[in-house]
Each structure stands twice: as C-alpha cells, then as structure tokens.
Amino acid sequence: MTTPATDWLRLDQQICFSLNAASRAFNGVYRVVLKDLGLTYPQYLVMLVLWEHGELPVKKLGEHLRLDSGTLSPLLKRLEAAGLVRRERSVRDERSVRVRPTGEGVALRERATEVPRRVATATGLDLAEVQDLRARLDRLTAALDTYGTEAASTAS
Amino acid sequence: MTTPATDWLRLDQQICFSLNAASRAFNGVYRVVLKDLGLTYPQYLVMLVLWEHGELPVKKLGEHLRLDSGTLSPLLKRLEAAGLVRRERSVRDERSVRVRPTGEGVALRERATEVPRRVATATGLDLAEVQDLRARLDRLTAALDTYGTEAASTAS
DNA sequence: CGCAATTAAGTTGTGCACAACTAAATGGTG
DNA sequence: CACCATTTAGTTGTGCACAACTTAATTGCG
Numbered sequence: 001m002t003t004p005a006t007d008w009l010r011l012d013q014q015i016c017f018s019l020n021a022a023s024r025a026f027n028g029v030y031r032v033v034l035k036d037l038g039l040t041y042p043q044y045l046v047m048l049v050l051w052e053h054g055e056l057p058v059k060k061l062g063e064h065l066r067l068d069s070g071t072l073s074p075l076l077k078r079l080e081a082a083g084l085v086r087r088e089r090s091v092r093d094e095r096s097v098r099v100r101p102t103g104e105g106v107a108l109r110e111r112a113t114e115v116p117r118r119v120a121t122a123t124g125l126d127l128a129e130v131q132d133l134r135a136r137l138d139r140l141t142a143a144l145d146t147y148g149t150e151a152a153s154t155a156s
Numbered sequence: 157m158t159t160p161a162t163d164w165l166r167l168d169q170q171i172c173f174s175l176n177a178a179s180r181a182f183n184g185v186y187r188v189v190l191k192d193l194g195l196t197y198p199q200y201l202v203m204l205v206l207w208e209h210g211e212l213p214v215k216k217l218g219e220h221l222r223l224d225s226g227t228l229s230p231l232l233k234r235l236e237a238a239g240l241v242r243r244e245r246s247v248r249d250e251r252s253v254r255v256r257p258t259g260e261g262v263a264l265r266e267r268a269t270e271v272p273r274r275v276a277t278a279t280g281l282d283l284a285e286v287q288d289l290r291a292r293l294d295r296l297t298a299a300l301d302t303y304g305t306e307a308a309s310t311a312s
Numbered sequence: 313c314g315c316a317a318t319t320a321a322g323t324t325g326t327g328c329a330c331a332a333c334t335a336a337a338t339g340g341t342g
Numbered sequence: 343c344a345c346c347a348t349t350t351a352g353t354t355g356t357g358c359a360c361a362a363c364t365t366a367a368t369t370g371c372g
Contacts, residue, residue, distance in 0.1 A: 124299035143280035144181035
C-alpha cells in the first residue's frame with residue numbers, strides 16, 4: 001500500500017514483457033535446435049508426451065499440454081502427414097481419437113536425446129537455478145489461472 | 157557433470173514448458189483485462205511504448221518490443237483501423253513510417269491505468285518478487301539470445 | 313425406449329511470430 | 343553522376359493460440 005501506482009505500472013509492464021521475451025527467446029533456441037528433426041517446438045512437446053505415454057486420446061494430450069482441439073487437431077494432422085504419428089478413432093468410443101507414434105515417430109526419439117542438453121546449455125543456468133525458476137513459474141501460472149476462472153472479483 | 161542425462165532431459169522439458177505455460181496464462185489474464193479497451197496484449201504493448209515516447213518510426217518500435225515489421229505492419233494497420241494510431245511516411249526519409257497515437261489513442265491511456273494493478277493482483281506476487289523474477293527472466297533471455305546469434309558452436 | 317444434456321474432435325476466423333522475400337529510398341564509392 | 347550495398351516497410355506463407363461454432367457419439371433420466 002506504500003507504493004505509488006506509477007511504480008506498479010512500470011514494473012508490471014516489465015514482468016509480462018520479460019516473460020514474453022523469454023518465452024520467445026526460448027522458442028528461437030528450440031527452432032534452431034529442432035530444425036534437424038523437422039519439428040516445431042509445439043510439435044516437439046507433443047512428441048515428448050507421446051514418447052512418455054505411448055498412446056493417448058487427443059483429449060488427454062490436450063490436458064498434458066494445456067491445449068485444446070483447435071490447436072491440436074491441425075498440429076496432429078501435420079505430424080501425421082510427416083509420418084510421425086497415426087490417428088485412429090477409438091472403437092470403444094467413436095468420439096475419441098487415439099494418437100500414437102509410428103515406428104518413425106518412436107525412432108525420432110533417439111535423435112532427440114541431445115535436444116534437452118543443448119537447450120539447457122543455452123540457458124546458462126545450472127540445475128538448481130532451473131528448478132527454482134520452474135517452481136516460481138508454476139506458482140505464477142497457478143495464480144494466473146485462478147484469475148482466469150474466478151475473474152470478475154475485482155473491487156471496482 | 158554429476159547429473160545423468162535423463163535428469164537434464166526431464167528438467168529441461170519442464171523449464172521451457174513452465175515458461176510457455178506461464179506466458180500463455182499471462183496472455184489469458186491480459187485478454188480478460190484488456191477486453192474493455194478493445195486491445196490485444198501485443199497491441200497494448202505497442203500503445204505503452206507510444207504513450208511513453210509519443211511518436212516513433214516502426215523500426216524503433218520494433219527495437220523496443222523485439223518485433224519485426226512482419227509482425228508490426230499488420231498490427232499497426234489494425235490499430236490504425238481502430239483509430240488509435242496514425243502512420244505517415246517521414247518527409248526526411250521516405251523509407252521510414254512514423255507512428256503516433258491519435259487523440260483517441262492518447263485518451264485510451266486514462267482507461268488503461270487500471271490494467272497494471274489488476275494484472276499485478278492476478279500474479280499474487282509482491283513488488284520484490286516481481287522484480288526478482290523479472291531480473292531472472294531478463295538474464296535468461298540474454299543468455300538465450302546469444303545462443304541464437306552465436307549458435308553452431310556446439311561440439312558435435 | 314426416447315430425448316435432452318454432455319463430451320470429443322474438428323472447423324472457422326482472428327491475431328500474433330517469424331522466415332523469406334519484394335519494393336523503394338538512401339548512402340557511399342569509384 | 344552511376345551503381346551497388348544497405349536500410350526500412352511491407353507482403354507472403356507457415357504455424358500456433360484461442361474463441362466460437364459444428365458434428366457426431368455417448369450418457370443420463372424420465
């Protein structure tokens with residue numbers, strides 16, 4: 001309550017701006033590192049989940065990545081066109097589409113093993129710093145998410 | 157050198173992922189808060205710069221925001237269509253287009269004063285935490301940026 | 313059973329990010 | 343002056359994020 005509004009104004013601008021810039025910078029690094037694999041960064045995230053879980057309906061994939069079908073459907077279509085995944089309607093529930101990596105998709109994992117190390121190097125951070133930053137960001141995301149859902153509770 | 161590759165793999169995944177999630181969560185909050193003003197978050201950033209500097213060529217605007225003309229040109233066109241800015245070729249250098257807020261654009265600043273406070277509230281962080289996080293992110297961005305430009309220095 | 317509500321994917325439309333390119337103006341050099 | 347490299351915007355094309363909507367299948371309830 002002691003800080004004048006102008007301070008908040010300035011700082012707030014910078015936190016969101018810094019976050020945005022960092023996110024885009026990360027994207028740039030991934031773009032370079034993933035070029036060889038022919039993957040974009042979001043596609044890489046999808047493959048990471050699939051490598052870990054083997055096969056998932058689009059819904060579950062979206063929960064892991066916080067993405068909806070509007071984003072995933074075309075992305076998965078591109079991955080399928082690239083021969084990395086296959087999509088097939090579930091027999092038990094025909095609303096559901098199960099996504100799973102093809103042989104080629106699984107094989108790509110080998111070539112992707114160097115990606116994390118390269119990116120980690122690019123950050124210039126050590127393990128502890130990364131862990132700490134990640135924890136802060138997750139807390140921040142959780143706080144921001146509740147605002148999204150609860151909203152309207154602003155004392156106007 | 158003591159950490160097995162799998163740790164890096166897992167952590168790295170999470171830092172980029174956390175950052176991405178936080179960035180999108182922030183975007184969501186701004187989307188809600190800026191709705192009344194009829195601005196998107198990137199448009200808001202442009203207006204912030206213009207409110208501070210009054211008038212700038214597209215080039216300078218891009219340097220402030222780390223954005224190129226491919227992003228700014230259409231964005232500025234939309235801001236102009238909304239009556240918030242005017243673009244005019246510089247007389248001194250006809251390659252340059254100077255952007256400046258219209259009366260309506262300047263007036264919007266009044267209505268935007270509450271935005272930072274609302275967003276700051278949504279973060280659930282205090283000033284010191286915000287400042288600290290911002291500093292970390294800026295350092296991270298700087299490190300990632302050098303990778304982008306220097307690249308190829310990987311010991312293959 | 314029959315029908316409304318729900319759920320899963322997909323589609324459409326808008327806007328942003330960025331690479332690659334074009335067009336036009338400027339500046340420097342012979 | 344003539345010419346070429348550089349600079350500034352803009353355009354085109356691809357891909358992602360998200361809101362709003364559609365379609366089809368499933369579930370639940372009377």
